[in-house]
Amino acid sequence: MMTTLSQIGGMIRYEALMQFRRRTLILIAAFFTVGMIVLNSTLLRSSLGVVIDVNIDGEQVTTITRSPSGELLSETTTIPAGVNFPRWLVDVDVEMVSNTYALLMGFIPGLIVLTMACLAMLTEIIPLDYRFKVDELLQAAPLSKAAYLAGKVLSVWLGLTLGLSFGAVLIVASAWVQFGAVDLWLTARFWVLVILPIAFVASGIAVLIGGLAKTRRAALFIGIAPLPVIVTYGIFLLVRAVMANLIFMSPNAPAYDSYAAASAGLISSYGETVLTFIAVLVAVWIALWGVFRVRAA
Amino acid sequence: MTWHGRRYIFAWRRAVMAVGWWLLPIGLVGMFFFGLMAQARDPIGQMIGLSAVAAVGALIGGVQASLILAPADDAAFEIILAAPRPLAMILIERLIVVFVMNAAIAAVGAVVFDLAYPSGETVIDQLARWFPPFTAMVGLGMTIAIVSRKSGMGALLAILLVGSMLFGGFAFLGLFDWAWTLHLFLPVDQFSAEQVFINRTLLTAIGAALIAYSFSLLRNHESLLAAHISA
Numbered sequence: 047m048m049t050t051l052s053q054i055g056g057m058i059r060y061e062a063l064m065q066f067r068r069r070t071l072i073l074i075a076a077f078f079t080v081g082m083i084v085l086n087s088t089l090l091r092s093s094l095g096v097v098i099d100v101n102i103d104g105e106q107v108t109t110i111t112r113s114p115s116g117e118l119l120s121e122t123t124t125i126p127a128g129v130n131f132p133r134w135l136v137d138v139d140v141e142m143v144s145n146t147y148a149l150l151m152g153f154i155p156g157l158i159v160l161t162m163a164c165l166a167m168l169t170e171i172i173p174l175d176y177r178f179k180v181d182e183l184l185q186a187a188p189l190s191k192a193a194y195l196a197g198k199v200l201s202v203w204l205g206l207t208l209g210l211s212f213g214a215v216l217i218v219a220s221a222w223v224q225f226g227a228v229d230l231w232l233t234a235r236f237w238v239l240v241i242l243p244i245a246f247v248a249s250g251i252a253v254l255i256g257g258l259a260k261t262r263r264a265a266l267f268i269g270i271a272p273l274p275v276i277v278t279y280g281i282f283l284l285v286r287a288v289m290a291n292l293i294f295m296s297p298n299a300p301a302y303d304s305y306a307a308a309s310a311g312l313i314s315s316y317g318e319t320v321l322t323f324i325a326v327l328v329a330v331w332i333a334l335w336g337v338f339r340v341r342a343a
Numbered sequence: 344m345t346w347h348g349r350r351y352i353f354a355w356r357r358a359v360m361a362v363g364w365w366l367l368p369i370g371l372v373g374m375f376f377f378g379l380m381a382q383a384r385d386p387i388g389q390m391i392g393l394s395a396v397a398a399v400g401a402l403i404g405g406v407q408a409s410l411i412l413a414p415a416d417d418a419a420f421e422i423i424l425a426a427p428r429p430l431a432m433i434l435i436e437r438l439i440v441v442f443v444m445n446a447a448i449a450a451v452g453a454v455v456f457d458l459a460y461p462s463g464e465t466v467i468d469q470l471a472r473w474f475p476p477f478t479a480m481v482g483l484g485m486t487i488a489i490v491s492r493k494s495g496m497g498a499l500l501a502i503l504l505v506g507s508m509l510f511g512g513f514a515f516l517g518l519f520d521w522a523w524t525l526h527l528f529l530p531v532d533q534f535s536a537e538q539v540f541i542n543r544t545l546l547t548a549i550g551a552a553l554i555a556y557s558f559s560l561l562r563n564h565e566s567l568l569a570a571h572i573s574a
Contacts, residue, residue, distance in 0.1 A: 073496075088518060155511075159503060162499065162502060162503065162506075163499055166495045166498055166499040166502065167493075167495045167496070167499060169495075170493075170495065177418060261416075261418075262415070262416045262493075262494070262495075263361075263410065263413075263416050263494060266410075266416075266494055266495050266498060267363060269495070270406065270498060270502070273502065277506075
């Protein structure tokens with residue numbers, strides 16, 4: 047057991063170093079970070095204003111929105127029947143909540159881009175062992191297929207954690223400077239419980255299915271082939287979670303009596319979506335381990 | 344054939360294999376599928392609308408172009424560089440294959456799309472929609488694959504650009520006054536004929552310029568071998 051752990055530890059260390067030198071993970075993290083900053087500062091904020099105050103009188107809701115040009119707009123609407131409007135908004139710093147929700151909403155296209163980048167760029171990791179003939183050495187070494195796959199996947203996860211964490215600091219700092227305060231605790235939870243797991247699932251699947259190919263070119267095909275299905279399914283699940291939690295007038299929004307409860311509900315709603323993805327990763331991992339065992343036999 | 348003549352021989356079958364010919368029938372199915380979605384009044388199908396042939400064609404063109412030549416993906420690239428056959432011949436033959444095969448698929452796709460979603464647009468109209476973004480994506484895919492030395496990078500950027508223009512193009516148009524000049528799938532019913540002409544001319548010119556630039560990149564063998572990085 048200790049030998050296996052030591053082997054996995056060694057693989058993680060050296061693979062992570064190798065990936066740092068190949069710059070793929072750096073590129074993915076940089077791509078995501080720059081994309082999110084650009085998206086937040088242009089597309090998202092230019093089309094939507096920021097809600098800075100909410101007053102509720104019975105079923106009438108008056109929202110004060112600051113438009114992208116700085117103009118204050120007041121709008122009174124009636125809460126539609128069957129909609130659980132978040133009445134707790136009157137008790138919180140609405141601008142901070144609005145900023146935080148806009149930031150989190152921006153992560154949805156960001157996550158789709160991140161998934162696509164992982165699938166297109168990370169499938170090459172195992173095929174590169176074939177290309178450089180390292181697989182012949184590995185087959186001669188007392189290294190189990192399970193440890194080999196674990197080392198490959200965990201090394202990518204280590205690199206992504208470092209890269210995306212650095213990116214997270216930059217994205218939040220950029221949002222804070224441009225738009226004002228955001229809820230750091232909710233953003234941090236969202237980062238740890240939603241963004242990182244989805245990045246892990248996408249990168250894990252990419253590394254594992256790439257193992258079916260023996261050349262980089264074939265690995266690229268394998269990586270981009272499932273993109274339409276994964277992206278469509280991912281958009282559907284993630285958008286459903288957003289609609290229910292980040293858009294106030296959504297008919298599917300669950301009822302919460304406080305901001306803390308709404309935050310917890312948001313995270314748990316995404317968590318259920320992420321669990322689906324994790325189940326897919328586990329299935330792919332087991333299948334690929336089986337394929338490697340059969341190939342080696 | 345003389346030795347000098349053999350330097351300029353084409354390897355068509357290898358070119359067809361190298362650029363992933365099988366992406367084309369998948370694209371054809373995609374065009375038909377988007378037509379059916381639009382006919383069924385599906386929101387995504389309607390958002391893509393008449394741009395389906397152009398979008399799928401540009402996407403496949405960008406991915407195939409990124410497979411034309413990526414130095415890090417070709418084993419023993421030094422041997423390819425040392426061969427008497429000029430490197431530019433690989434680009435020429437594979438570009439011809441990509442353009443001819445995609446033009447055929449786009450023409451068939453226009454017919455198939457019209458069967459699924461009768462719109463009154465002729466094959467020529469659809470080809471006019473398809474050609475500018477296709478050329479731009481081919482140029483982008485080729486250039487990025489050669490500069491980054493990886494086909495994955497070119498394919499990724501092509502996928503992202505086509506996807507973001509298709510689904511976020513309306514936001515792009517609302518954001519900048521000049522966005523219509525660079526929009527890959529300009530909604531022709533919302534712009535004048537002159538604007539559509541300028542948009543298509545500009546996209547084609549950008550694509551052609553990028554293709555020419557990728558040929559110029561082939562002169563720097565040190566860079567293709569990443570000698571400047573490993574030295």
